[in-house]
Amino acid sequence: MTALLDIAGLSVNFPVAGGLFDALVPGRTRYIDVLDGISLSLKSGETLGLVGESGSGKTTLARAILGLSPISAGTITFNGAELRTRQSFTNMRRSSAMMFQDPVASLSPRMSVGALLTEPFIIHGVAMQNRKVKAEELLSRVGLSKDMASRYPHELSGGQARRVGVARALALHPKLVIADEPTAGLDVSVQGEILNLMTELKTIMGLSYLIITHNLAMVRHVSDRIAVMYLGRLIEVGPTREVFRQPLHPYAKSLIASEPQPDPRKRRADLAIKGEIPSVLNRPRGCEFHTRCSIAQERCRRDAPQLREIGIDRIVRCHFA
Amino acid sequence: MSEALLRVENLSIGYDAGIGQIQALRAANLEAHGGEVIGIVGESGCGKSTLAAALINLLAPNAHVNSGAIYYKGTDILTMDTEGRRHLRGPEIAMVFQDPMTTFNPVLTMGDQLVDFQHHIDGVSNAEKRKRAGQLLARVGIPDPDLCLTRYPHELSGGMRQRASIAAALLMTPNVLVADEPTTALDVTMEAQIIHLLRELRTDYQGAIIVVTHHLGVVAELCDRVYVMYAGQVVEQGLVDDIYHAPQHPYTRALIACDPAHFEEHTPILPTIAGRVPSLLHPPVGCSFADRCDLATSRCREMAPPWVRISETQYALCHEARP
Numbered sequence: 016m017t018a019l020l021d022i023a024g025l026s027v028n029f030p031v032a033g034g035l036f037d038a039l040v041p042g043r044t045r046y047i048d049v050l051d052g053i054s055l056s057l058k059s060g061e062t063l064g065l066v067g068e069s070g071s072g073k074t075t076l077a078r079a080i081l082g083l084s085p086i087s088a089g090t091i092t093f094n095g096a097e098l099r100t101r102q103s104f105t106n107m108r109r110s111s112a113m114m115f116q117d118p119v120a121s122l123s124p125r126m127s128v129g130a131l132l133t134e135p136f137i138i139h140g141v142a143m144q145n146r147k148v149k150a151e152e153l154l155s156r157v158g159l160s161k162d163m164a165s166r167y168p169h170e171l172s173g174g175q176a177r178r179v180g181v182a183r184a185l186a187l188h189p190k191l192v193i194a195d196e197p198t199a200g201l202d203v204s205v206q207g208e209i210l211n212l213m214t215e216l217k218t219i220m221g222l223s224y225l226i227i228t229h230n231l232a233m234v235r236h237v238s239d240r241i242a243v244m245y246l247g248r249l250i251e252v253g254p255t256r257e258v259f260r261q262p263l264h265p266y267a268k269s270l271i272a273s274e275p276q277p278d279p280r281k282r283r284a285d286l287a288i289k290g291e292i293p294s295v296l297n298r299p300r301g302c303e304f305h306t307r308c309s310i311a312q313e314r315c316r317r318d319a320p321q322l323r324e325i326g327i328d329r330i331v332r333c334h335f336a
Numbered sequence: 337m338s339e340a341l342l343r344v345e346n347l348s349i350g351y352d353a354g355i356g357q358i359q360a361l362r363a364a365n366l367e368a369h370g371g372e373v374i375g376i377v378g379e380s381g382c383g384k385s386t387l388a389a390a391l392i393n394l395l396a397p398n399a400h401v402n403s404g405a406i407y408y409k410g411t412d413i414l415t416m417d418t419e420g421r422r423h424l425r426g427p428e429i430a431m432v433f434q435d436p437m438t439t440f441n442p443v444l445t446m447g448d449q450l451v452d453f454q455h456h457i458d459g460v461s462n463a464e465k466r467k468r469a470g471q472l473l474a475r476v477g478i479p480d481p482d483l484c485l486t487r488y489p490h491e492l493s494g495g496m497r498q499r500a501s502i503a504a505a506l507l508m509t510p511n512v513l514v515a516d517e518p519t520t521a522l523d524v525t526m527e528a529q530i531i532h533l534l535r536e537l538r539t540d541y542q543g544a545i546i547v548v549t550h551h552l553g554v555v556a557e558l559c560d561r562v563y564v565m566y567a568g569q570v571v572e573q574g575l576v577d578d579i580y581h582a583p584q585h586p587y588t589r590a591l592i593a594c595d596p597a598h599f600e601e602h603t604p605i606l607p608t609i610a611g612r613v614p615s616l617l618h619p620p621v622g623c624s625f626a627d628r629c630d631l632a633t634s635r636c637r638e639m640a641p642p643w644v645r646i647s648e649t650q651y652a653l654c655h656e657a658r659p
Contacts, residue, residue: 068523069494173380202379202550203594207606210596214604229523232597236606273528275553277595279576282557286532288525291493 017095018056019223020080020191025053025089027072027079031296046087047295049075050247053089054322057191062217062224064238064255066231066270068292072247073227074116077193080225081113094190109139111191112184116199118176122168128154128179129164135186153182157212174205181212185220193225198233210237231274235259240328243267246295246303249322253329263325263336265308302334310335340367340407341544342391342429342512347404349386349395357400359616360386362568364404368512368544373534375559375576376548379591381613383568388516388548390414392429393421408512427456430510434517436497439504440489446473446500447485453507472503476533495526502533511543518547519554531557552595556580561649564588567613567624574650584644584652586629623655631656 028046037043050072057063065073078084080091082104091098093107112135115121122131129150136143143149151161157178168176177197184192197213198206214237217224228234234241234255241258243251243266251264262268272287290307293299302320305311314334322332344366350357361383368374376384389395390406393413405412413424425431433439440449450469451462460468466485473481476499489497498518505513515534519527535558538545547558555562555576562579564572564587572585583589590609592598611628614620623629626636636655644657 068525203552203591203596204379204609206596207594207608211605211608230596231524232595236596236603270524273524274597275524275527275531275551275557277552277556277580277592277597279556279559279580283528286528288528291495291526 017059018092019059019061019094020055020057020225021090021092022053022055022080023090023092025076025079025091026051026087027075027084028087048247048298049295050079053247053249055242055249055252057223057225059190059223060217060221061240062226062238064234064241065225065227065244066229066234066241067244068229068270070246070292070295071244072295073244074195075247076244077113077195077225077227080193081108081111109141109187110189111193112187112189114180114184114192114194114197116195118173118180118200119168119171121180122176122183124168126167127164128166128168128171131168131179132164132183132186135183139187141187153186156185156216157182173201174208177201177205177209178212181209181216185216185222188220189222191223191225193227195227196230197226197228198230199228206233213237231271243270246293246298248303248332249330250304250332251330253331257326257329263329263331264304264333265310265335266304269307269309302332304333341370341409342366342368342546343407344387344391345405345407347387347390347406348402349383349390350400350402351396352398352400353617356617359402359619360399360568361390362619364565364568364570366563366570366573368546370511370542370544371538372561373538373545373547373559375555375562376546376565377550377552377555377562377591378565379550379613381567381616382565384548384550384565385516386568387565388431388514388546391512391514391546392425392431394425394431423456426453426508426510428510429512429514430505430508432498432501432505432513432515432518434520436494436501436521437489439501440497442489444488445485446487446489446492450485450500450504450507453504456508469503469507472507473500476500476503476506477529478503494522495529498522498526498530499533502530502537506537506541512546513541513543514546514548516548517550520549520551527554534558552592553597564591567619568616569624569653571625571654572650572652574646578647578650582650584646584650584657585625585654586631586656587625588652590628623653 027050028048031045031047067073075084079086098104098107132150132153133146150164154163159178198209238255241255242249245266251267262271269288288307299306301317302315305315320332320334322330324330344364347361347364349361350359378384401414406414447466451465454465470481470485473484478484478499519530559576562576563570566587572588593607609628614624622637622639623641626632641653641655644652646659
């Protein structure tokens with residue numbers, strides 16, 4: 016299988032607002048690396064889960080892939096063609112779609128559901144025969160009734176708004192769907208419905224998913240491979256089953272152990288991970304996780320570990336893996 | 337068991353919605369004892385937030401108490417006047433809200449606000465109150481409490497703000513601490529830390545802690561006793577172990593089965609609960625869960641289910657439940 020999406024050495028940096036002097040003198044502007052040297056690939060038909068805490072750069076990565084954040088280094092190849100120009104990203108967005116985090120906020124409050132669903136056709140200049148018929152077809156695909164087309168976003172429940180988000184993402188038959196926290200804010204029973212719908216549509220339409228989330232329980236069931244990010248860098252990538260069975264990086268290990276277990280007999284006595292994610296403005300020296308790591312040694316404070324390949328299809332950034 | 341610190345009796349609350357009254361809470365009963373951690377769990381719209389708001393008498397203006405009472409130390413807090421309520425909130429019953437960002441005033445420093453939280457304490461200087469605030473911030477695990485006191489809310493991370501709001505609630509030395517979705521806005525690592533903190537607090541705090549959440553994992557990790565709510569009713573109550581290992585109400589069983597954290601291995605199709613929550617504008621005559629229940633018979637649709645005593649600690653609102 017060839018890679019549908021291939022990211023190599025991708026970095027994104029944002030300028031830090033300095034004083035007037037910094038702004039006027041060239042070369043004085045400081046940048047912070049929000050993403051640093053990300054290399055990932057997504058095969059056609061695969062679901063990749065991207066996990067990490069808030070501030071680890073997950074959403075920035077999704078935005079960079081779609082050309083919504085300027086790239087400072089590295090390349091993105093989609094469907095065999097490298098994305099560089101604005102036009103190439105526009106073309107790419109024609110065959111890929113994003114499901115944004117907040118389902119209600121990502122739908123324009125002044126457009127009816129029918130208009131929202133057919134908007135992608137107008138944006139990308141794709142012909143459709145009848146707007147109404149098209150909207151109804153998309154609604155039935157995600158299990159909503161036809162009369163939803165005349166409703167407005169504020170009249171939808173969280174689960175319904177999510178379904179509209181899915182329908183809108185799938186309107187143009189994309190190859191790749193990037194879903195940013197697809198189940199955030201939903202009840203457990205509705206979470207299952209949305210994930211089952213996404214799985215079903217994946218098989219029918221031959222989609223590939225990039226799912227961004229911090230819900231590990233969910234990503235475990237839907238993704239084939241997972242990539243764990245910390246401070247804008249990948250720290251572990253591998254097949255989901257393997258990573259959950261035996262996480263190699265101490266951060267991945269403690270992230271998995273932090274997930275609350277729905278069983279009072281399995282209460283944990285102590286914390287898997289202490290402290291907070293440091294700021295990208297002030298990255299720790301050496302291994303960036305050493306400030307919170309339980310097995311950190313002198314070497315970790317000094318040398319930054321590189322991503323290493325371990326076993327088949329698994330990479331990890333730790334001295335001791 | 338000793339006399340309950342807080343007792344909710346047969347409480348029904350509706351919201352006026354123009355087209356009628358939405359029966360958000362129907363005949364709910366709840367008891368909280370000192371030193372206990374109570375969990376109220378259910379999905380959106382089940383009435384758990386209405387119950388939490390009623391516990392500190394902070395109901396919306398269009399809410400209407402149809403029946404019942406909430407007894408705190410023998411007094412019904414729902415009949416209190418404004419002055420009485422003002423004395424109640426904070427020093428007696430305090431609340432930790434879901435969104436730690438909106439808990440604090442954005443234009444005042446943390447120190448100023450934490451001093452203000454202690455307004456009811458007489459005969460203590462502001463410097464003394466500030467010192468106490470610093471000590472509590474340290475207690476809830478804020479690394480540099482003195483620096484934190486000089487900060488504005490936006491300068492703290494979400495986890496730190498939630499710690500600070502727990503500290504703020506504890507500064508008022510309440511007897512009952514109500515936490516409404518205290519970890520929902522946080523990352524899994526912060527969530528684990530807040531759960532850990534609340535668990536530590538219960539050991540050195542004599543009051544009752546009531547945690548309202550939709551997250552079954554949080555309840556399992558933290559609570560002693562659980563109330564499961566559905567469509568405005570408490571459908572099951574029991575010790576946390578009963579609820580997770582011997583659930584009696586079909587809704588409790590379905591809810592636990594839905595939690596993806598429950599499965600160790602990859603499952604392509606996740607279980608869901610078919611159907612929808614009934615409209616609370618006209619709640620069903622029979623069991624609210626009947627339309628979604630596998631065990632439902634015609635009796636369930638026609639007759640309101642009984643409150644069945646399963647054991648000394650466990651009860652379920654179901655026709656099919658057996659002791």
